[in-house]
Amino acid sequence: MLEKAGLTTGALVRAACRRGELTGQTAGLARGFTQANLLIVPRDYAFEFLLYAQRNPKPCPVLEVVEAGEVRPRMLAPDADLRTDFPKYRVWRNGELVDEPTDITGLWRDDFVSFLIGCSFTFETAMLDAGLPVRHIEMDRNVPMYRTNRPCEPAGRFAGPLVVSMRPMTPLQAIQATTITARFPGVHGAPVHMGDPAAIGIRDLNRPDYGDGVEIRPGEIPVFWACGVTPQAALLAAKPPIAITHAPGCMFVSDRKDAELTMG
C-alpha cells in the first residue's frame, strides 16, 4: 500500500501517479508545493480559452500554458509528463463526461494545448500558517462552492457565471484573510465578496452547487473567493469535441513552492 506521508515533494507525488500507485486526492500531500488544475483543449480552442483567462484572472489564474505538441510543463516541473503525472483525469466529449482514466497517453493528440491553473490549496496553506480557520478542512469536507449571478467576461465560445468558494470567519479574520490572499493573485487573490450571500445571487449557503456545506458559527460571516470551477464550467458549456481535465481533488503537484507565487 502507498505510504502517503512519504510523498513530501512534487516529484515524489508525480512518480507515485506515474507508477499508478496514487489515483486519489492530492490535498495535504507535498505541503508547500504548488498544486495546479488541468484543462486541455484542442488548439482550435486555445486562443479563446487563454483570452477568457486573461479577462477573468481571479477565477482563472493561468500558471503555465503547455503548447501543442508538448507534454512537459517547463516552468512548473520540467521533468513532468502531463499524460501520466496526475492521479486521475476526466475526459469530456461535447461537454459530457465519458471516462475517468489514470493515464491519458493513449488519448494524446499533437494539437492538445494544456493549461495549468492555480488552485486554492496554495492560499489555504498560507491562511492555516497564519492561524486562520479553514472550516471545510477542520470538518474534513470539500469546500462549498456556489454559482453566482455575476457573469464572467466571455471570450469566444467560453462564457458563464462566476463560481465562488466560501470559507466562514469572523470579520477580523476576514480582513486578515484578505490581506494574505491578496498577496497570491496567481491563485485567485483577494476575496470577491463577503457577507450577504443574496447580494451575489446565492439563495442558501447550506445547499452549495458543488462540494459540501460547512458550519457557520455565531459571529462569523461567509467570505467568498473566485473558484477554479468557473473555467471548468465554461469549458463544459462550450462543448468542445474533446477536453480533458483533472478529476476533482486530483491535482498536479509541481516543483514550485507556494511562496514563489506571491506577487512582486
Added chain:
Amino acid sequence: MLEKAGLTTGALVRAACRRGELTGQTAGLARGFTQANLLIVPRDYAFEFLLYAQRNPKPCPVLEVVEAGEVRPRMLAPDADLRTDFPKYRVWRNGELVDEPTDITGLWRDDFVSFLIGCSFTFETAMLDAGLPVRHIEMDRNVPMYRTNRPCEPAGRFAGPLVVSMRPMTPLQAIQATTITARFPGVHGAPVHMGDPAAIGIRDLNRPDYGDGVEIRPGEIPVFWACGVTPQAALLAAKPPIAITHAPGCMFVSDRKDAELTMG
C-alpha cells in the same frame, strides 16, 4: 491651436485625436486616467502573442484584448475607436517601420487583433503623488531604457531580451517605490532589479538603448522596472507581414482610472 490643459478626461483626449487636433505625446494629459500602449497583429499571431504576454506579465501586462473584427475596447473605453483615437500610430511591415499615420482606418483588416498594454505613466503618477522623485519628468526627458541580458520566456515567434526603464532614487525611496509599484501588477508591478547595472548586463547607464540619460545624484541607486518596449522589440523581431503600434509617447487614454488598476 489645441488647448492641452482642457484635455482632462480620456474621452476629451480621444475626441481631440479623432478630430486630428492632437497628434503628439499624451504624457500629463487627463491625469489619473489610465493610458495604454497598442500592439496590433494579424489573427495568425494573436495566440502566440497572448501566450508571450502570459509568460512575461511584468514587461507585457495586457489590460485588454480586442478581438478580430472589433475596434472598440469595451472594458477600457466602450465608446472609443482604436482606428482613430490615438494621436499617432506606427505601421510596421516585416519588422520595418513604413509609416506614421494619425488614423489607421484605411489600413484596417477584419483579422486584426489589438492588445492594449499597461504603461508606466500609471505608476509614475502614484510615485509622484507619494512625493518620490521621477527624474526624467523633473528633467523633461524621455525615461532611459536599456536592453538587459535576461531573456524573456519565448512563445512561438515572439522572443527577445527583457528591456527595463530606470529611475534613480535613494535606497529608502527605492523601498517606498517598490511597495507602491507592487500594488500595480497591471502596469509592470514592482522593480525587477536595483543597484549594479552590470548584474543585468547594462554597461553604461549614460548610454541608454532607448530614451534619454538622466542624472544620478550622490546617494542614489538606479532602480529598474520591466518596460513596455520589451514586447514591441519582440514583435519587430518576429517580423509579421504587418503590425501596428502606437507612436512613442502617443498613448491611448482610457476611461478607467489608475486607482482601479491596483491589485485585489
